[in-house]
Every structure is written in C-alpha cells, then in structure tokens.
Amino acid sequence: MQTLSQLSSVTLPRNDGIPLDLDWVASVQANTSAIERRAKTLPARRSVKKDHQAAWLLKAISCIDLTTLSGDDTQGRVRRLCAKAKQPVASQTLDIFGLPNLTTGAVCVYHDMIQTAVNALEGTGIPVAAVSTGFPAGLSPLHLRLEEIRESVKAGACEIDIVISRRHALTGNWQALYDETKAMREACGPAHMKAILATGELGTLRNVARASLVCMMAGSDFIKTSTGKEPVNATLPVTLTMLRAIRAYHARTGLMVGYKPAGGISKAKDAITYLAMIKEELGDRWLQPDLFRFGASSLLGDIERQLEHHLTGRYSATHRHPIG
Numbered sequence: 001m002q003t004l005s006q007l008s009s010v011t012l013p014r015n016d017g018i019p020l021d022l023d024w025v026a027s028v029q030a031n032t033s034a035i036e037r038r039a040k041t042l043p044a045r046r047s048v049k050k051d052h053q054a055a056w057l058l059k060a061i062s063c064i065d066l067t068t069l070s071g072d073d074t075q076g077r078v079r080r081l082c083a084k085a086k087q088p089v090a091s092q093t094l095d096i097f098g099l100p101n102l103t104t105g106a107v108c109v110y111h112d113m114i115q116t117a118v119n120a121l122e123g124t125g126i127p128v129a130a131v132s133t134g135f136p137a138g139l140s141p142l143h144l145r146l147e148e149i150r151e152s153v154k155a156g157a158c159e160i161d162i163v164i165s166r167r168h169a170l171t172g173n174w175q176a177l178y179d180e181t182k183a184m185r186e187a188c189g190p191a192h193m194k195a196i197l198a199t200g201e202l203g204t205l206r207n208v209a210r211a212s213l214v215c216m217m218a219g220s221d222f223i224k225t226s227t228g229k230e231p232v233n234a235t236l237p238v239t240l241t242m243l244r245a246i247r248a249y250h251a252r253t254g255l256m257v258g259y260k261p262a263g264g265i266s267k268a269k270d271a272i273t274y275l276a277m278i279k280e281e282l283g284d285r286w287l288q289p290d291l292f293r294f295g296a297s298s299l300l301g302d303i304e305r306q307l308e309h310h311l312t313g314r315y316s317a318t319h320r321h322p323i324g
C-alpha cells in the first residue's frame with residue numbers, strides 16, 4: 001500500500017476529453033428530490049468509525065488546496081500560507097501518526113501571487129494552483145481569459161482553476177460551453193485544468209449534471225463546484241450530482257476526472273462527510289490528492305483543533321491509517 005507522501009507525488013492522470021456528445025448531454029437527468037433525500041442522510045451515516053476519524057482528517061489535509069483569494073492578499077500572507085502548506089500541523093503530531101512529510105495538496109492563489117507562492121514552495125513538490133479566466137464571474141472577453149491562463153502557466157502555476165460561462169449552461173448552449181472550455185484546456189498546455197461550474201448560479205441540478213459532463217468532454221482534469229464567491233457554494237446534493245457525472249463519464253470513457261468541492265467548507269466534520277461520500281460513490285482511488293481536493297481557506301484550522309482534541313484523548317503512537 002502506498003503511503004500518503006508517496007501518493008502526493010503520483011502524477012495526475014490527464015483527461016484529453018472526447019468529442020461533444022449532445023445526445024448524451026440531453027439524456028442526462030437529475031432527480032432532485034431523490035438526490036436531496038440521499039444527501040440528507042449522509043452526515044448521519046456511520047461510514048467513518050470514531051476511532052478512524054483522525055486518520056481521515058490527515059487524509060483531508062493531504063487533499064486541501066490551501067486557498068487565499070482576497071482583494072487584500074499580500075505577498076506576506078501568501079508566504080505564511082505556503083509555510084502552512086509545507087507544515088500543516090505540528091511536527092510532533094505528524095510523528096505520532098508516522099506521516100512526517102504530510103503537506104496540503106496545493107496552494108491556490110490569484111494570478112498576481114503565483115510567483116510569490118512558487119518561490120515559497122520551491123523544492124517541496126507542492127503545486128501552485130491559480131484562479132484565472134476573469135475569476136470569479138468569468139465575464140471578460142474570451143481572448144483575455146485565454147491569455148490570462150497562458151500568463152498564469154508561464155508564471156509557474158501547474159494547476160489552473162478556470163470559471164465557466166454560466167450563461168451557456170443557463171441557456172442550454174452546450175456547444176458554446178464545450179468550445180470555450182476546450183479552448184481553455186488548450187491554453188493550459190501542460191497544466192492541469194479544474195473547471196469551476198459555480199453551481200450556486202446554475203439554477204438546477206440537471207444543469208449541474210449537464211455542465212459537469214460537457215466540461216469533462218472538453219478535457220477538464222477536475223470539476224469544481226464553486227468560486228467561494230457565489231451566495232451558495234459547495235453542497236452535498238451538488239456533490240452527489242457531480243460525483244455521479246464523474247462516475248458516468250468514467251464508465252463510458254475509462255477516463256478519471258477529479259472532484260473539488262470549494263467554498264464554505266470549514267469544519268472537520270464536514271470534510272469527513274465529503275470523504276465518506278467520495279469513497280461510497282467513486283471508491284478509494286478517488287480519495288487521493290490527484291483526484292480529490294477541497295478548495296478551502298479555513299478548513300485546516302478546524303482540522304488542527306480536532307486533531308489536538310483526538311491526541312489529548314484516545315490516540316496512540318501505534319494508530320494506523322485505514323484508508324491508505
């Protein structure tokens with residue numbers, strides 16, 4: 001079995017996409033009430049035993065895109081964030097769990113802060129992700145959004161979080177969404193692309209399911225819920241919808257696309273619910289940082305507090321990680 005540190009260096013699989021299949025897109029439905037019913041039962045399910053919770057929290061840390069996306073970001077703030085990404089919890093805690101090299105999955109910043117993050121993370125292998133394409137609304141002219149991607153890659157970002165044009169999904173113009181996303185994928189070159197659907201602005205779960213599929217067909221390596229700036233960000237019903245789209249895409253094409261819930265995820269308990277849902281819907285392979293990330297600015301703080309709580313309680317140096 002691979003250790004967490006080995007897994008963080010696994011190369012992300014690429015999704016080169018497939019031609020747009022409009023019949024498939026049109027046939028996609030989402031049974032909102034069934035999805036909402038299932039999502040409601042998830043937090044109460046006992047899929048994670050109490051004794052394993054600390055191990056799941058360490059897994060969650062390895063999957064965080066540690067994020068700062070504020071108008072008042074400074075180089076100092078980004079350097080502190082990178083220091084935290086390199087050592088997310090106290091070294092004594094990591095030693096106890098036998099994970100001395102645990103880091104977050106990536107650091108996620110605005111374009112202007114890429115260079116600072118790249119310098120601060122040099123030699124660590126922690127990737128820098130950048131939000132590009134006129135984040136968060138994505139309403140600047142397409143040629144400027146594409147240029148922004150190219151500039152971000154040139155500055156050292158190896159993961160690009162693009163935002164989709166919500167209007168294409170809202171008007172059912174799947175061809176336009178496909179063409180635009182594909183052009184963005186090409187502009188990313190060697191960088192991995194995460195497509196942010198801004199699900200809180202897509203109106204229906206059916207639109208979420210269809211937009212997920214179109215973005216995967218256009219070559220997105222990840223689909224991501226939200227920018228963190230919409231009135232409603234990551235939710236469990238949206239997550240179920242997107243995970244099932246990923247499962248359908250994998251079943252039809254054999255291609256594995258990652259998932260990134262983002263925005264408003266700040267509690268350790270919620271992180272465990274998300275991980276349990278991934279395990280149930282997609283299986284263990286999707287619980288690795290190359291296929292799953294949390295986009296979160298404040299989740300790590302709560303996980304640290306919960307780990308301390310566990311350590312002062314029941315955990316021993318012989319505790320073993322149950323999920324790889």
Ligand SMILES: O=C[C@H](O)COP(=O)(O)O
Nearest residue numbers: 227228263264295296297
């Ligand atoms: O992509 C990441 C999100 O912007 C983070 O949102 P958050 O600040 O609510 O955790």
